[in-house]
Amino acid sequence: MGQKPAKNLKDAPVVVIIGGGYGGITAAKALDAEFNVVLIDRKDYFLHNVGTPRGMVDTEFMKKLMIPYTALLKNGHVVKGQVTKVTDTEVHLQGQETPITGFKYIILATGTSYSFPYKVPHSEAQDVIPQYAEIADKISKAKNIVCVGGGSTGLEAATEIACRYPETKVTIVHGRAKLFDDGTFKQAFGDKLEEHISRGFPNVTLIKEDRLMPVEADGGEAAAQAKYVEPAGGKVVTQKGIEIPCDLLFWCVGARHNFASYEEHFAGAMERNGQLKVDKFLQVEGHPKVFVAGDISTAGPWGTVSCAETHGHCIAASIKLDHNGSAMQAYKAPKPMNATQLGTTMGAGCIPGPMGTQVVLGHFMVQKLKYDCFASKTWQTLGHEGLFGEKPVEGPDAQHLQNVLNMSEEEAEKLAAGLQVQADGSVDHT
Numbered sequence: 514m515g516q517k518p519a520k521n522l523k524d525a526p527v528v529v530i531i532g533g534g535y536g537g538i539t540a541a542k543a544l545d546a547e548f549n550v551v552l553i554d555r556k557d558y559f560l561h562n563v564g565t566p567r568g569m570v571d572t573e574f575m576k577k578l579m580i581p582y583t584a585l586l587k588n589g590h591v592v593k594g595q596v597t598k599v600t601d602t603e604v605h606l607q608g609q610e611t612p613i614t615g616f617k618y619i620i621l622a623t624g625t626s627y628s629f630p631y632k633v634p635h636s637e638a639q640d641v642i643p644q645y646a647e648i649a650d651k652i653s654k655a656k657n658i659v660c661v662g663g664g665s666t667g668l669e670a671a672t673e674i675a676c677r678y679p680e681t682k683v684t685i686v687h688g689r690a691k692l693f694d695d696g697t698f699k700q701a702f703g704d705k706l707e708e709h710i711s712r713g714f715p716n717v718t719l720i721k722e723d724r725l726m727p728v729e730a731d732g733g734e735a736a737a738q739a740k741y742v743e744p745a746g747g748k749v750v751t752q753k754g755i756e757i758p759c760d761l762l763f764w765c766v767g768a769r770h771n772f773a774s775y776e777e778h779f780a781g782a783m784e785r786n787g788q789l790k791v792d793k794f795l796q797v798e799g800h801p802k803v804f805v806a807g808d809i810s811t812a813g814p815w816g817t818v819s820c821a822e823t824h825g826h827c828i829a830a831s832i833k834l835d836h837n838g839s840a841m842q843a844y845k846a847p848k849p850m851n852a853t854q855l856g857t858t859m860g861a862g863c864i865p866g867p868m869g870t871q872v873v874l875g876h877f878m879v880q881k882l883k884y885d886c887f888a889s890k891t892w893q894t895l896g897h898e899g900l901f902g903e904k905p906v907e908g909p910d911a912q913h914l915q916n917v918l919n920m921s922e923e924e925a926e927k928l929a930a931g932l933q934v935q936a937d938g939s940v941d942h943t
Contacts, residue, residue: 527615528620530620532807533554534559535807536824539825544829545586549917552586553606555593555596556593559891561891562632565578565631569645570674575645578886590910598775614919615917618803621789621803651761656760657759658682658760661765662687669853669854670763672713672856686720698871706853706860710859741761747760770808784811788809794842794844806825820846849871852879854883857880860876860879860880861875
C-alpha cells in the first residue's frame, strides 16, 4: 500500500505512525520528504467517516468514502497490520514474531471505535460495501427508526434517512435540554439546527432531556449490543415513559478510545477513558520520543477532524525541529468550528469570527461547502487527483522495508504484503 521511494533517505531517521486516520495521515505526509515513514493501520483503505451518515442510505456514495492509501506517500510505506503492543522502542504486530525496532520517533494515532455504520471493523475494503448494502436495505424497509444522540452524527444520520425516505418516521433521542449546549459554540448554532429540523423534516421528532431504557433486541443481549438494533416488539421506551415505535435503532453516541495496544507500557500516562496525557509538544508525559495525535490525546480539545489534523501538523513540525537540534513547536489548539448537514437541504455551521466571536452559517452555505461531505477533498488529501483518481502504483518495496526496519527478508515481505488482522471489532482499530 505504498510506492517505492522517490528519493534516497538511506540515513534518515525512521518514524513509525500507528493509525492511519486523519491525524496519522497528516503527520505522515508532512514527514515523508525527510524521514523514513512507516504508517501501520489495520485496514487496507482509509475510511472518510465524515460521510458515513449519507453512506448508510446510499451505497454508491459509500464507495466514495473508502480511499486507497496507495498515493499517500512518495517515499514511505503504509502497511496493513494489527498492532498488539507498543513501547518506546518496540512495536509488536499480530502474526509477526519479531517486533519493529530501530525507529527514532513514534506517533500514536489509534483513534476511536464507534458503532457501525459510522465506523467499521472490517480490515479489507472488499468486506465493507456488502455491510452497507445490508443496512441500506433495512433502512429502506423500516417504518420507524430511532437515532440516539443529538450531536452531528445523530442529526446527520436521522435527517439523511428522513430526506431519502419522507414516509419513514425518525425519532432523535437527546439527553440534554438543547442541541450543542455545552458552551463550545454559541447557542444560536444549536437553536438554528433545531429550527431547521422542525421546519424541514415533518417526519422527524426530536425528544430532549430523556434517555432510552435498556433495549431488548430480537436475538437477545448480543444483538442489543451489535452494530445496530432491531428492538423486540418493534418499540423502545424512554426513562420518562415515552413509548416509541421502532423497527431499527442506531447508537450515535459512545465513541471508545482504542488503547489496548498501549495500555500496558503507557499505563502511567493514561487517563481512565484511555486517552494519553501529553505535554505542550504533544509528547506522552515521560516519553520524549512518543507523540500522540487525534482522539486519544488529552490535548484535544475536541474529537474532530480539524483537531486531529492540527495535531499531525504540529507533531511533524516538532519532529523536524528536534531532529535538527532546535526547540520544538508548542501545540496551539484550533478554534472550534462545525458544519452539520441536515439531509441534502438544511443545516447550519459555526465558525470563528473576528475578535474571538463566532459566526453561525445558514443551510445554503453549509450545503455548498459540504456538498459531497468533503469526499473529493479527502481523496486529494490522500494524494489522488480526485474521486476515484487513483493511478496504478507498485506495492511497498519489501527490500526497502527490510533495510529501514532492520527486518529479515521473510518478515519484510510479509509486512509489505499486509498482515492478517483479527476479523471482528472487539480489538483496537489500529
